[in-house]
Amino acid sequence: MRIKQSASFPHPILAEATGDYGPNKFQLSLEVQEQAAAGDVHLTGKLLLDDGSILKLIEAGQAVSGLMIYCQGTYLDAFENRDLGDIELDLSGGKVRGPVHVRGVVVALQDGLKLDSAAISDEFPDESRFVDAGDLLAMTDELSFEAGLEKLSPMESIFRLKLHEELTEGVFALDLDDEAIGILAAPSLHRFLSLLREQAARDALLSSLYLPVVMSVLDAMHDEPDYVDKRWHSVMSARCNAEGIDLANPDLASAAQRLLDSPLGSLQRVFEKLGGA
Structure with a gap:
C-alpha cells in the first residue's frame, strides 16, 4: 500500500512532512541500476535515522525498519525488512514495470510502546504518545523511478x-x-x-x-x-x-x-x- 505524504496520524510520526520530531530526520537515498531489456533492476542506497529513541526501539527488537515498495504495473505491494545504513534490493525477474514507488518506514512490533523522544512537539499530549504493533513510527519521503523499456x-x-x-x-x-x-x-x-x-x-x-x-x-x-x-x-x-x-x-x-x-x-x-x- 502507498502512504500519502499528506496522511495524518493520531500519534507523532518522524517524517519531513509532519515536523512532529522537530529537526530530527529519517531519510532514504537510492540509486537504480537497470538492464531494461532483461528486466533486471537493482537498488542500492542508504536508510538513515537520527532519533535516538526510535533507534533504541529498533535495537531492542520492538520496532523494525524497512522499505515499502509499490508497483501497480506488476501488482507488487510489499514490505522489505532492511536494517538502517547501507541497503540493497533486487527487483529483477520482472518484479517491477512502469512507475515504482519506494519509501523507508519504521513500524512498531509490540503493543503499548511509549514514544519518549525529547524532540517530539509539545503539541502531542502524553496519551497520544503510545503505539501498537503495526503502527507507523517514521517514514521517509517517497522516491519513484520508471522501470522497463517504455521510457x-x-x-x-x-x-x-x-x-x-x-x-x-x-x-x-x-x-x-x-x-x-x-x-x-x-x-x-x-x-x-x-x-x-x-x-x-x-x-x-x-x-x-x-x-x-x-x-x-x-x-x-x-x-x-x-x-x-x-x-x-x-x-x-x-x-x-x-x-x-x-x-x-x-x-x-x-x-x-x-x-x-x-x-x-x-x-x-x-x-x-x-x-x-
Missing part, C-alpha cells in the same frame, strides 16, 4: 502523420483515440511534412510541429483519463516519469522541451548547417 521508446514512434482532406491548409489537428498520436494535416501540408521528414532539415519539425503537439498531449493527459489504455499514453507517462515531470501539475512548455531535448537548439543547428546563421 526508451523514441518519441517519434508514437506519432503518425495522417492525411485529412477537410482540414484548412497550414494547420494541424490531433487524433488521440488510436494507439499512436495522429497528427492530421490537409493535403498540401501533409505532402510538405512527409517530404521534410526525409530531409536534413527534419529537426526543424521538433520545434515547429512536435513541440506544440507534445504540449497539447500533456494537457490532454492531465485532463482526460480516458486515454490511459493507449500505447502512446504509456510511453509518454514513462518518459515523463523518467524525466521527473509531474503529470498532475505540469509546466507544459518546460516539460515538452525536456521531452524533446531542447528542440529550439535543434532548430538553431539546422540553420547553422544550412548557412542561415
Whole structure:
C-alpha cells in the first residue's frame, strides 16, 4: 500500500512532512541500476535515522525498519525488512514495470510502546504518545523511478502523420483515440511534412510541429483519463516519469522541451548547417 505524504496520524510520526520530531530526520537515498531489456533492476542506497529513541526501539527488537515498495504495473505491494545504513534490493525477474514507488518506514512490533523522544512537539499530549504493533513510527519521503523499456521508446514512434482532406491548409489537428498520436494535416501540408521528414532539415519539425503537439498531449493527459489504455499514453507517462515531470501539475512548455531535448537548439543547428546563421 502507498502512504500519502499528506496522511495524518493520531500519534507523532518522524517524517519531513509532519515536523512532529522537530529537526530530527529519517531519510532514504537510492540509486537504480537497470538492464531494461532483461528486466533486471537493482537498488542500492542508504536508510538513515537520527532519533535516538526510535533507534533504541529498533535495537531492542520492538520496532523494525524497512522499505515499502509499490508497483501497480506488476501488482507488487510489499514490505522489505532492511536494517538502517547501507541497503540493497533486487527487483529483477520482472518484479517491477512502469512507475515504482519506494519509501523507508519504521513500524512498531509490540503493543503499548511509549514514544519518549525529547524532540517530539509539545503539541502531542502524553496519551497520544503510545503505539501498537503495526503502527507507523517514521517514514521517509517517497522516491519513484520508471522501470522497463517504455521510457526508451523514441518519441517519434508514437506519432503518425495522417492525411485529412477537410482540414484548412497550414494547420494541424490531433487524433488521440488510436494507439499512436495522429497528427492530421490537409493535403498540401501533409505532402510538405512527409517530404521534410526525409530531409536534413527534419529537426526543424521538433520545434515547429512536435513541440506544440507534445504540449497539447500533456494537457490532454492531465485532463482526460480516458486515454490511459493507449500505447502512446504509456510511453509518454514513462518518459515523463523518467524525466521527473509531474503529470498532475505540469509546466507544459518546460516539460515538452525536456521531452524533446531542447528542440529550439535543434532548430538553431539546422540553420547553422544550412548557412542561415
